Amino acid sequence: MSQTNILLESGTNELEIVEFYIDEMDNIRDSTRRNFYGINVAKVVEIIRLPELTDMPDAANDAVLGAFDLRSEIIPLIDLSRRVGKHRIENEAPKVIVTEFNKISTAFLVSGVTRIHRISWEQVEAPSRQVSSLTANSITGVVKLEGRIVFLLDLEKIVADLNPGMDITDMPEADLINKIESRQLKALIADDSTMIRRMIGQMLEDAGFRVTRTHNGKAAWDKIVEWRSRAEAEGKTIDDFVDIVVTDIEMPVMDGHNLTKRIKDDPELRHIPVLLCSSIITDTLYHKGESVGANDQISKAEINQLAERVFKLIESTKG
Numbered sequence: 001m002s003q004t005n006i007l008l009e010s011g012t013n014e015l016e017i018v019e020f021y022i023d024e025m026d027n028i029r030d031s032t033r034r035n036f037y038g039i040n041v042a043k044v045v046e047i048i049r050l051p052e053l054t055d056m057p058d059a060a061n062d063a064v065l066g067a068f069d070l071r072s073e074i075i076p077l078i079d080l081s082r083r084v085g086k087h088r089i090e091n092e093a094p095k096v097i098v099t100e101f102n103k104i105s106t107a108f109l110v111s112g113v114t115r116i117h118r119i120s121w122e123q124v125e126a127p128s129r130q131v132s133s134l135t136a137n138s139i140t141g142v143v144k145l146e147g148r149i150v151f152l153l154d155l156e157k158i159v160a161d162l163n164p165g166m167d168i169t170d171m172p173e174a175d176l177i178n179k180i181e182s183r184q185l186k187a188l189i190a191d192d193s194t195m196i197r198r199m200i201g202q203m204l205e206d207a208g209f210r211v212t213r214t215h216n217g218k219a220a221w222d223k224i225v226e227w228r229s230r231a232e233a234e235g236k237t238i239d240d241f242v243d244i245v246v247t248d249i250e251m252p253v254m255d256g257h258n259l260t261k262r263i264k265d266d267p268e269l270r271h272i273p274v275l276l277c278s279s280i281i282t283d284t285l286y287h288k289g290e291s292v293g294a295n296d297q298i299s300k301a302e303i304n305q306l307a308e309r310v311f312k313l314i315e316s317t318k319g
Helices: 129-134 155-162 194-206 217-234 256-265 286-291 300-318
Strands: 014-026 031-040 044-049 064-070 073-079 095-101 104-110 112-120 139-145 148-153 186-190 210-214 244-247 274-278 296-299
Touching: 014 095, 014 104, 014 148, 064 104, 073 155, 095 112, 095 155, 104 155, 112 139, 129 139, 186 194, 186 217, 194 210, 194 300, 210 217, 217 244, 217 256, 244 256, 244 300, 256 274, 256 286, 274 300, 286 296, 296 300
Parallel strands: 031 148, 073 104, 186 210, 186 244, 244 274, 274 296
Antiparallel strands: 014 031, 014 112, 044 095, 064 073, 095 104, 139 148
């Protein structure tokens, strides 16, 4: 399955998810229980049969089953059931989902794959605080499909937990204090990850910005609409409230592509620079951000470059 021919439209606030499942024994009912999960198609390279594996010496976790060669790329295989606290049983030949995000390739072993669903981000519910806590913050969204609950997994966190050395939270030295103008610059952040909101916000605050944080695209758009109303009432412009928008792409209710399109389709707002910061920004998918008018795009694997990229964007648009 190729990702290049799927979800060609951008800015429609839709996504396509690959639904898969993990089978485990239900000891209470003495039967098999099927647990359903989902992953954004944009992260899926292909789905394959279980390949021949080579052991990885001193693997950091027993969920790492080994590695295999796929078109001259060595890809590690993770037993996803072990990472989500399940004891997978084999009623059929398992499947392997090969993914790419944050500029790395990883494969996940699952019991099977059902189908692809096209849904709106409005159908994706953010997990409650209790659900997040009980699942070690490994769930990014909850979707109800055909009478069953499908959990969208935070694969970035799962991979980061297995690879502490690849953690994206390393922060650069803050040596860019407001080098454009004497006035304080203002940034609006949209990201459904509390950790990422805190990290990006701290980066920009250390660089001299006043930062407003929101948890999804809808909340960010509502804030922009509120600022525009205040600007009109107070005889100001929108530039008095925001100089740049930094947004994730995958978010419940409204995604970053739709948020960007709304900004760029509005004559009063289109001059505001928008930087997309997401794990699914790859060479293959870069055109999606371009099609909605994003001024720049950066993978979360390169997040330490964010402050410098933000300044360059503002410099170019102010100039």
